Amino acid sequence: MLSVSNLIKRYGKQNAVDDISFELGGGEVVGLLGPNGAGKSTTMKCIVGLLRKTSGEITIGGHDHLSVEAKRLFSYIPETPYVYDLLTVREHLQFIAQAYGVRDWKEKGEELLNLFELDDKGDKLGRDLSKGMRQKVSICCALLPDPDILFFDEPMIGLDPKAIKNTRQVFRDLKEQGKTILVSTHLIDSVESIADRIMILKNGKIIGNDTIQNLKAQAEGSDGATLEDLFLQLTEDARD
Incomplete structure (x- = not known):
């Protein structure tokens, strides 16, 4: 579903992403972990095309990631949710439905609003939403x-906490439907129970890409170790 080959993103002389390659298959939930930077x-x-890559190849569903065909296949939920100040919560869903040609969207839209406890906020303007509510709206728009x-x-x-629990369940439901999910997070425990595979980035390079069980088997003294222990071991700077 997703193929990334020799991706490099350079700022000046520094490679923020340093020649990484990986693939994601259908129905796979992959956690993308790494320290700040x-x-x-x-x-x-x-x-997703918000930054222009320096070099490399990215395809989504066999299409170049910048093509219209590829963009029809995915949704992106950014770390800092963006909403339109003068659109209500329901108007955000209507906008997405019209943009993607989603018919009979209202019933599903209401189900999503109910799931994230936004049903009583449907007429509230984007500018009046808290960060948490903006994040919920962003997720609802992505799922619609x-x-x-x-x-x-x-x-x-x-x-x-309830929204986090619901989001985890959404991940499980999407996986059962054969959807592919790449989730970047600092909250390691939030992906440990749902991820099929973990990719760990450090200094722009992939230093681990496997199931949690296999990664633990490869690590020294991993008996009884948590994913957090493993993450800290793999990303620790070598110091004398």
Whole structure:
């Protein structure tokens, strides 16, 4: 569903993303982990076309990632949710439905609003929403067109505990439907229970790309280790 080959994103002489390659298959939930500045958000923004890559090849569903055909296949939920100040919550859904040609969207839209407890906020303007509510609106808008692949950049930030629980369940439901999910997060425990595979970035390079079980098997002294322990071990700077 997603293929990234030899992706490089350079700022000046510094490679923020340093020649990485990976693939995501259908029905796969992949967690993208890494310390601050590792290149997670940059990688995701290059994939969805918000940043121009320096070199490399990216295809989505066999199409170039910048093509209209590719853009029809995915939704992107940014770390900082953006909403339109003068559109109400329901008008955001209407806008997405019209943009993607989604017919009979109102019933599904109401289900999403109910799921994220926004049903009583439907007439509220974007400018009056808290960050958490903006994030919920962003997720609802991403789910409405029923995309084949979803890119979540720190989706849990700003969400209340119930919304985090609901989002995890959404991930599971999407996986059962054969959807592909790439989720970047600092909250390691939020992906440990749902991810089929973990990719760990450090200094723009992939230093781990496997199931949690296999990554633990490869790590030294990993008996009884949590994903957080493994992450800290793999990303620790070598110091004398």
